[in-house]
Amino acid sequence: MKIALAQINPTVGDFRGNTAKILEFTRQAQQGGAELAVFPELAICGYPPADLLEKPAFVHRCGEALEEIAQATAQDGIAVVAGYVTPSPEGTGKHVMNSAALLRGGQVEFVQSKMLLPFYDVFDEQRYFAPAARQQICEMNGIRVALTICEDAWNDKSFWENRLYQVDPVEELMKQGAGLILNISASPWWRDKRALRREMLAAIAVRHRVPVVMVNQVGGNDSLVFDGSSLVIGPDGQVIAQAQSFEEDLIFADLDARTAECRAEKGSADETGAMLDALTLGTRDYVHKCGFRKAVVGLSGGIDSALVAAIAVRALGPENVTTLGMPSPYSSPGSIDDSRELARNLGIQFELIRIDEIFAAFNHALAGAFAGQTADITEENIQSRIRGVLLMAYSNKFSALVLTTGNKSEMSTGYCTLYGDMVGALAVIGDVFKTRVYDLCRAVNAEREVIPRNILEKPPSAELRPEQKDTDTLPPYEVLDPILEAYVEHYETPESIAAARGLDCEMVHRVVQMVERSEYKRQQAAPVLKVTPKAFGMGRRFPIAVKVQV
């Protein structure tokens, strides 16, 4: 059987657009000689639809779109597998199921719903879906196929040390004599996820001695970036075919002939390159799927904003990116020169707007209320917030989304100003620790110097008071970032972090306190593009008004 893996980039809720895309890919699959075109999980409505699933009209429309696809492909002699939402038959529990349909000759020939519903980190599927009560074999062109949906293939007992679920749908289906495992997925990218997926699916293929075909969604949807990287794995665990990462793709695998395409992972074989690609795709899709073309970035002369500007150019093209330099009384002249050079290297517009007069006007207006008070963090925040107002004004006037430039080290410690440098539609590098920001900049500069060396080499500073350096407030980033990673991503205790790394326990406690005390800022932050196993946002839900003693 010749299968086409149709790795598409749907937009959530765009039934017309997604249907058209599915029909176009099906047409190409048929022209390529495929007998079956396979689309990702929830391809018809896009993943994740979140609470849109609570609207009966949304579920109804999804069923209509499936019917349209069935009708439109009725005469094409090609079968289609695609993910959609079905009303649940159960009398109790959730009203809908996450389902895969096999369409052939205008009919819905077979439906299998998802049994294992992830409900951790960014996944809320038990909030929405009733689980399938059983797994049934599907017959396709004489092959008995185990048609599974994403998580249903993520519970193999030979692969996972700690399993989340007691049942293994794949095992159930193998007992029914499946000769092929087909898995439709919406599996977001983060660091090292592609290797994990490959190893896990290879383990399943080897254990059950059947080929595995996995078709994954591609594209950015809010915080999540789906990489695609769809796979065909042979019964020996070897990759037979692999689709592009971070791009739509259509690849073919002829499982009888055992021939298939196998592409190299385009430009993003290493995880730093992949992260850059993920951030680029996440930015492009967020801006475009929100209905915008243009973005604006505030350039401080520092490395974070330089990287975000470079990513914006990769995502949107230089003609769609504007940068604003907004020096304050404490900005170094070098900052402006470096920003100009960066803009020149990127071929983008750079506007200079001084904030001195505005800052003076604020101080004047507040003089009465602040009489007798000394200058403190208040005045630093005012400068940062003036820049926020200017960026938003530019955004309003020219319909350009503001891209937020804060990194994960800052967001973790609260070393950022709410409504100041935190303004924006999307926190492009909010899940990237500062030390990794340097890695990404080096990747940007791999072919030619885009980000000026000066920006890479100067000591990090917010430049909100004379001679300010990040290290006045924070430990050096080489020390800070591993602490934050251990605390934020792995929930280690301050004591174990200090002990394992030979660090001063009091210093680690101080860092942890900064993380705890800045939760309120993160809850008002722009959506963060998730590129690690634990990002700020929906996947990390902490209360604010707490008094935690652990």
Place this chain on the structure above:
Amino acid sequence: MKIALAQINPTVGDFRGNTAKILEFTRQAQQGGAELAVFPELAICGYPPADLLEKPAFVHRCGEALEEIAQATAQDGIAVVAGYVTPSPEGTGKHVMNSAALLRGGQVEFVQSKMLLPFYDVFDEQRYFAPAARQQICEMNGIRVALTICEDAWNDKSFWENRLYQVDPVEELMKQGAGLILNISASPWWRDKRALRREMLAAIAVRHRVPVVMVNQVGGNDSLVFDGSSLVIGPDGQVIAQAQSFEEDLIFADLDARTAECRAEKGSADETGAMLDALTLGTRDYVHKCGFRKAVVGLSGGIDSALVAAIAVRALGPENVTTLGMPSPYSSPGSIDDSRELARNLGIQFELIRIDEIFAAFNHALAGAFAGQTADITEENIQSRIRGVLLMAYSNKFSALVLTTGNKSEMSTGYCTLYGDMVGALAVIGDVFKTRVYDLCRAVNAEREVIPRNILEKPPSAELRPEQKDTDTLPPYEVLDPILEAYVEHYETPESIAAARGLDCEMVHRVVQMVERSEYKRQQAAPVLKVTPKAFGMGRRFPIAVKVQV
């Protein structure tokens, strides 16, 4: 058996404070002659702990605190029931359980974990907890007790038309011969919730012919306000005892003698009064549990900020509330006079800070970048954002939390400025539609005119351009609010909303579009105090970058 219902207000994560409170209430219960003191669900760690549950140290500390309580009450001759977290015994699935322990004579005599784990709206319990595999009867002073945790009593088939779960723990326990149903809860308040709880528990009592004792948490934790309102219901469905709403309380019920206290619902018998109490408690606890005493409110001269100032005074006392008037070139002189009068009535500080000069400085700084552009919403937003910067500056300088003044009608339609009037630590009335804001103001003014009549009677206006009125942009609130309630709270379609109310379908579509297009603002909003079945925030999870066609 004489039972004390210990309706406490724990702080999430404050093991020391919560333990001390539990011991103090236990002492008072014993002095009152109780043989058993019952505390709410997760009383030891506070509800909801959210992702704190993913930290092993948090779970461990919770067990230690339970042990401390057992030891400290060992000699007191009183048994204690309290909610805490236990490691899960299962080999697969989640690592912890939501449990209730019976402590007596220094021992943990009995533990029952929660079986039904809510996972809808604001509840994420399946994210954290493994469900109890079975329900067991607990013997207390010769009585066989059905010890249940919150949702475990919310699945009675005689009461609910659509049940969420297939099993009913109460039914299981009644088959084992329970003579009393004890339910420890953390059930947040919203409109009409107390009546629902009372009717539901009465139905269970009558069906099983046993008394029901429900002990509910009280207090605000971020967006949620728990009302307490703990109950004792007789086998005939009549309320035998009821604790205060929105206050800590300790009440006694002697189930042998069938005597118990029954208090009136203090000052909040009607739902408008209860809402005012809920918002007051939610504000007080948020400010205090965040470690603050003071709040600052921007007064526009309109009704929303007037109500928030009044709530702040009820919550924190007049000495802890400051208000800022920040008139722009387009503010009416009446706005300032009205604000002054309000501040005088409330006995709070009022500071006047004009924004004209700052606005001029912004316009001057932007003149180059905006050359050739006409004035539009950009300039309106700049004014609103200047006020945001001033409020935050005041907050930074004087350690006063900014209370956000936007209402649910504005947050629904996006008729508010991100980083402008949306700044703040807590959106006090963000779940209150404008028409209900008037109801609450009338409740505030019930005894004397606190909110000046002028403020109540003037037509709503943002005063960001000459002669501006809300009705320039929005339908009148009497028309708008029912549309929003149907769409936001009940997921009705625009067509059904228009048809059911005889409204122009195009106008309803326009309103719905405003709701859809402003999701990005809501995701960066301050936490909203939830007082309806569907509030913005954690209980409503919609994607931003979408193209929804339903």
